[in-house]
Amino acid sequence: MKTLLSLLLSLICFSVSAQKTDSTHTHYRYVRGGFIEHSTELKSQRGVKNGIATILSGKKKLATGMYKNNERIGRWHFFCPLDTLEQIYNYSTKKLEYNAPIEELTFEIDSLKEGDKVIYPAKIGGHLYGMYFLTSRFRIPNEVKNIKGFHKLNYIFTISDSGQLTNFEVKISSLSYNKAEIMDLSKLHPDDLAFVPAKVNGHAVKSKLIVNGDITVD
Known part of the structure; x- marks a missing residue:
């Protein structure tokens, strides 16, 4: 009995010692x-x-x-x-x-019908942190910086039904300028491609998530 008790105490001491060294x-x-x-x-x-x-x-x-x-x-x-x-x-x-909900976001889902139950897509990591790694990739073209006035800026993300980013387009439009740029997805980190897909009536579907902004050149 004493031998068994001594063995148990030794094991307990060894466990405590291991936890301390692996803190x-x-x-x-x-x-x-x-x-x-x-x-x-x-x-x-x-x-x-x-x-x-x-x-x-x-x-x-x-x-x-x-x-x-x-x-x-x-x-x-x-x-x-x-x-x-x-x-x-x-x-x-x-x-x-x-x-x-984020005011700057809009969404596009094909073939929606009245009464459909819709869950919109979302960027994993949120709008401030997760979306930052995508929107910060874009640089305003120098030609736009020389055109005074108000320009609409749209970041357009196409998301598959599995939640993967399949296309990333940035569009600038105004009365005097209208161009779009397709961003290279191969230069993005795998985490940047991960979204939560849209769902319609419980089924994941392809969708677009659009971040709306503007550029004002004085």
Whole structure:
């Protein structure tokens, strides 16, 4: 009996010792877009994110969530300015659990009928964080900078029924200018191509998500 008790105590002590030597620490690093990520990693797996993470732009919080072996898991919360919750996406279930409406967005879905139940597409990561990596790719043409007046700016994303970005077009239009540019998808990060697809009556469908803006040249 004493021998068994001693063995159990030894195992408990070894377990506690192992947990201490494999404890976590917070790592601060710059990530894509010039943002700062505060992430947790095990001391035994340096460079492999495990645990809580927060992504910041300066002092503004953009996202919080969990990593396991460098992969995002569970619910991630994405924020607008002033720390307002914009989106909750569950990376484990691949479900969008919350998505705040954004005034600048419009949508196009073919063959909609009256009475259809529609769930519109969304960019994983939200409008402020997730969409940033797409819209920041575009540069206003120099010729537009020399044309005074108001110009409509539309980022047009074509999304497949599986939630993949299949076409990215940027259109500038006004009384004196009307041109569109097709962006090269091969230059984008795989995360940038990932959307939540639109659904009509419970079935995923192809759609377009359009970010509306404007350019004013004085």
